[in-house]
Amino acid sequence: MRSEPRARACAPPVSRRPNGRTKRASCASRSSIPTGIRVELYAIAAAVRKRPPRSRWTSFVADPAEPRPRVLSEEGNPDHRLRVEHNRATLLVHLSDEDGNGWTVLAVDRATRRWSVAQARGQLDAAQDAFARLYPDG
Secondary structure, eight states: OOOOOOOEEEOOEEEEOTTSOEEEOOEEEGGGSOTTOOOOOOOOOSSOOOOOOOOOOOOEEEOTTOSSOOOEEETTEEEEEEEEEEOSSEEEEEEEOTTSSOEEEEEEETTTOOEEEEEESSHHHHHHHHHHHHSTTO
């Protein structure tokens, strides 16, 4: 049996009081969270990133030498790649890091447009994680 570290989960603000102050939910230890309840924590960076300066938009392009290109890459940066695949139920959008050493995958349920995103060093790991987050029950 795997031993998990003890964690504290705090919910985000849940409502505003009439005086304008925020009412927060209480924190709970992992042991007080009922079995079967999934708690996800999200971190928000303290410093907000400033908008980058304006620049010209470009597109990802297919390799013209490929007879049936399935991968797009940034013009001038072949390590930065994009691929979209799908089946009847799900769309998967694979986007490599700028240097090609990691992946971000967006999984979209075609019927509901629900989505999830995952990141990993390997493309398959990111795709499996995004898919598992989109369909946690199966």
